Amino acid sequence: MNSATHPTFTIHGDPLNEVISSLTLTSDCDLDNEVQQWVKLASAAFSRLSHCVFLNHNLITTTKVAVYKAICISILLYGCETWTP
Numbered sequence: 001m002n003s004a005t006h007p008t009f010t011i012h013g014d015p016l017n018e019v020i021s022s023l024t025l026t027s028d029c030d031l032d033n034e035v036q037q038w039v040k041l042a043s044a045a046f047s048r049l050s051h052c053v054f055l056n057h058n059l060i061t062t063t064k065v066a067v068y069k070a071i072c073i074s075i076l077l078y079g080c081e082t083w084t085p
Helices: 032-054 061-077
Strands: none
Touching: 032 061
């Protein structure tokens, strides 16, 4: 892609890669695999944060809930507006 039309974002000097996600549909419009993928990603995020956030006795519960909503729930529900019920 042309960098003149797309801004480049960096973190500590390292550029962020553009990720293009596509919805995976089966012939019968089943989204089970897609939903399972987001559940796995949210679970992995929760696991990575468990030791430093959720099991940290120095943080209050409201902080832990805020982190959970901001990260785990956001990952879980990413793209859910395109899922068919």
